[in-house]
Amino acid sequence: MLLNTFLNSSFDIKRAREETIACNDIIHFNNAGSSLMPTPVSKALHEYLNKEELIGGYETQDLYVESLNNIYSSAAKLLNCRLDEIAFVENATRAWDMAFYSFKFNPGDKILTTIAEYGSNVIAYLQQAKRFGVEVVFVPNDEFGQLDVSALSNMIDDKVKLISITHIPTGGGLVNPAKTIGEIANAASIPYILDACQSVGHLHIDVQEIGCDVLCITGRKYLRGPRGTGLLFVRKSLLDELQPPMLDQHAAELISPTEYIIRSDSKRFENWEQYCAGKYALGVAIDYALSWNLDEIQKRIYLLADNLRLKLSQVDGVHLTDEGVEKCGIITFTSDQLEPVAIKQALSAHQINVSISSGSGNLVSFEKRGIKEVVRASVHYFNTEQEIDRFVDVLMKTLISC
Numbered sequence: 001m002l003l004n005t006f007l008n009s010s011f012d013i014k015r016a017r018e019e020t021i022a023c024n025d026i027i028h029f030n031n032a033g034s035s036l037m038p039t040p041v042s043k044a045l046h047e048y049l050n051k052e053e054l055i056g057g058y059e060t061q062d063l064y065v066e067s068l069n070n071i072y073s074s075a076a077k078l079l080n081c082r083l084d085e086i087a088f089v090e091n092a093t094r095a096w097d098m099a100f101y102s103f104k105f106n107p108g109d110k111i112l113t114t115i116a117e118y119g120s121n122v123i124a125y126l127q128q129a130k131r132f133g134v135e136v137v138f139v140p141n142d143e144f145g146q147l148d149v150s151a152l153s154n155m156i157d158d159k160v161k162l163i164s165i166t167h168i169p170t171g172g173g174l175v176n177p178a179k180t181i182g183e184i185a186n187a188a189s190i191p192y193i194l195d196a197c198q199s200v201g202h203l204h205i206d207v208q209e210i211g212c213d214v215l216c217i218t219g220r221k222y223l224r225g226p227r228g229t230g231l232l233f234v235r236k237s238l239l240d241e242l243q244p245p246m247l248d249q250h251a252a253e254l255i256s257p258t259e260y261i262i263r264s265d266s267k268r269f270e271n272w273e274q275y276c277a278g279k280y281a282l283g284v285a286i287d288y289a290l291s292w293n294l295d296e297i298q299k300r301i302y303l304l305a306d307n308l309r310l311k312l313s314q315v316d317g318v319h320l321t322d323e324g325v326e327k328c329g330i331i332t333f334t335s336d337q338l339e340p341v342a343i344k345q346a347l348s349a350h351q352i353n354v355s356i357s358s359g360s361g362n363l364v365s366f367e368k369r370g371i372k373e374v375v376r377a378s379v380h381y382f383n384t385e386q387e388i389d390r391f392v393d394v395l396m397k398t399l400i401s402c
């Protein structure tokens with residue numbers, strides 16, 4: 001049934017694989033870590049760097065000024081927002097930080113977050129809690145392991161100054177109910193930050209539908225852009241209120257020896273000095289993702305992931321650890337026979353890439369569930385069911401032989 005769905009699919013897998021040269025040599029199930037750049041993206045990156053080498057960095061920037069600006073309109077199209085709501089930054093964490101640290105808090109204020117929150121975000125909450133006497137509250141999960149939206153509703157009071165949620169956690173297949181959370185936040189007029197680091201390029205994300213005020217993105221994961229790139233969306237209506245924690249002469253203008261004015265758009269969260277080659281290539285990566293249609297990408301990833309989960313569930317000693325009603329392209333598991341690190345190494349010997357989720361990235365959720373670490377196999381649309389079969393076959397043989 002699942003197989004037929006694939007065979008009948010109109011998804012142009014031939015093009016996807018031809019434009020992903022590593023597909024010839026490896027099985028890449030580490031897209032939640034860092035995906036593979038498609039040929040047009042890596043070409044753009046190399047072309048830009050070559051130009052810098054040949055004519056100089058500033059001169060290349062002048063030559064590419066329009067192409068570098070394209071990223072704002074491409075990102076606006078991707079998220080369904082305005083151009084002036086987008087900032088280019090070096091990664092998702094810094095994007096998120098620039099917005100989060102702009103919020104002002106008073107003693108007794110509350111930040112509501114999720115148990116599956118990304119570790120770096122939790123560290124930032126705790127730092128602000130120490131500085132300002134803010135209370136950080138983890139909204140409980142429902143029976144399916146996603147954020148319990150009724151509990152969230154019941155926790156809203158005058159003290160709640162921010163709702164800040166990770167959409168897809170780094171260490172599991174869960175998709176938190178971002179849209180319902182947005183409805184609750186908007187009804188209570190509470191600002192809403194969505195960490196969409198794992199979801200942009202993976203799911204169809206529309207900030208108007210979701211109703212978030214801030215959203216962060218990384219380039220290297222599901223968008224298939226270069227490393228060291230990220231984006232921030234900040235809703236226009238919130239911009240005036242949010243003074244970035246750091247400013248430079250790109251984010252603000254020095255108008256006299258004693259005065260400066262902060263720019264009015266989201267570029268107030270950017271640096272003057274930027275990774276221009278990466279910015280150019282990320283713009284190409286966004287256009288490339290749009291050329292595939294995000295709904296089609298999501299559909300294919302979910303089908304592949306369901307297929308992999310089903311097959312893993314039939315392997316002796318393997319325990320799937322994904323939670324949630326809606327499950328995405330991140331598949332996590334443990335095994336009775338081998339530690340996750342040993343599984344990763346065994347797969348790697350067969351040119352199969354996965355990663356391990358452990359440590360502070362998932363600390364709150366993993367502690368609650370008694371999990372130390374898991375194998376994370378994350379699929380993208382250029383993966384195939386044949387790769388899934390090979391993956392499961394290698395895994396089974398590895399587990400049998402130990």
Ligand SMILES: Cc1ncc(COP(=O)(O)O)c(C=O)c1O
Pocket residue numbers: 032091092093094118166168169170195197198217218219230
């Ligand atoms: C949910 C989530 N948020 C944030 C990040 C951090 O992204 P970056 O490494 O681009 O800062 C990650 C990285 O794995 C993540 O999974």
